[in-house]
Amino acid sequence: MFTSRIPEREIAERPAGYGGPNLSPVGLELVPHAFAEGVYALMANLPPKDNNGVVAGRNAALVVDAGITPEISAKIQGVAAGLTDRPLRYLVNTTYHGDHSFGNAAFPDEVVVVSSRANRDNMADLAYEKQTRSANMYGDDALLDAVTTWRRPDLVFDAYAEIDLGGRVVQLHHFGPGNGPGDTVVYVPDTRTAWTGNFLCHAGTAHMLLQGGPEPYLGSLRRMREALPELETIVPGHGPMGDGPAAVDALIGYLERLHDEVLAAVEAGRSLEEAYAACTDPWAEALDPGLAAALARYPVPRGLAEQGMLALCRDLHRLNILATYRLYEQHR
Secondary structure, eight states, rough: OOOOOOOOSSOOOOOOOOOOOOOOTTOOOEEEEEETEEEEEEEEEEEBBEEEEEEEOOSSSSEEEEOHHHHHHHHHHHHHHHHSSSSSEEEEOSSSSSSHGGGGGHHHHTTTEEEEEEHHHOOOOOOHHHHHHHSSSSSHHHHHHHOOOOOSSSOOOOSSEEESSSSEEEEEEEOOOSSSSSOEEEEEEETEEEEEEETTTSOOOOOOOOOOOHHHHHHHHHHHHHHOOOOEEEEESSSSOOOOHHHHHHHHHHHHHHHHHHHHHHTTTTHHHHHHHHSSSSSSSSOOHHHHHHHHHHSSOOOHEEEEEHHHHHHHHHHHHHHHHHHHHOOO
């Protein structure tokens, strides 16, 4: 088995012609989807911009992720206030990435920010994080002046924590490294729904391997599958919600193949360009039909949504090959 140390920072290199997800908040609206009274997904109207969540019990409410700017943070809080009159007491960051956490500082001081210890540890260099996320702002300079402080979590956990909102318990899980070193999954048992941030997206979506490579990620996914056997629906940080077990199985299959093919290319002494050509591309021709059907429910022209997601998946797949190749190359 190939093993490696988790890099301290995500890879900065990108494939030639890489576009990546559009994180600009321009045009972003958050559309509530109710799973039960007090449990809502806040779905971005323009995928792949960021989704959020609101969970409320008898005594308090919790928000999932803070948005990329103070303006978006205020929008999230406004939508939450319209869905529940319970006081907002908690904010959970599913990842340290700025599009999920830059808005922390715009939440009131009495709101407790919670995340994994690994996420908090990675909220250390605001300038670097702004630079990294700015590459996906597509000309929008909202991060330059709007984001001046990076509020770190007030409360951290290592592997598991619970928040009791009054008659509704929210579980927080850190299964291990995935997209980043500290991915946090927010699970509401009574609705069998999980907010998964960048850790897990709709089956058929390309994920981003920015730190650590396929094998640590595979271990984390298998731990998630064991820990949440009753999981039904995931609300990812980006893109449409979907079937949780199907998403886990699809990503495990993708990462296993990516590991095998890239490792074979490195061991054979092939160049990066040769590795690109040698690796199976699930998005060479079309999107997964289930993902395409989920995108059809968005208020944008279906062809445009599918075309944009297909281009993004191709970009992310090449990024995954590059990141895995560089990692394995170091340990050749």
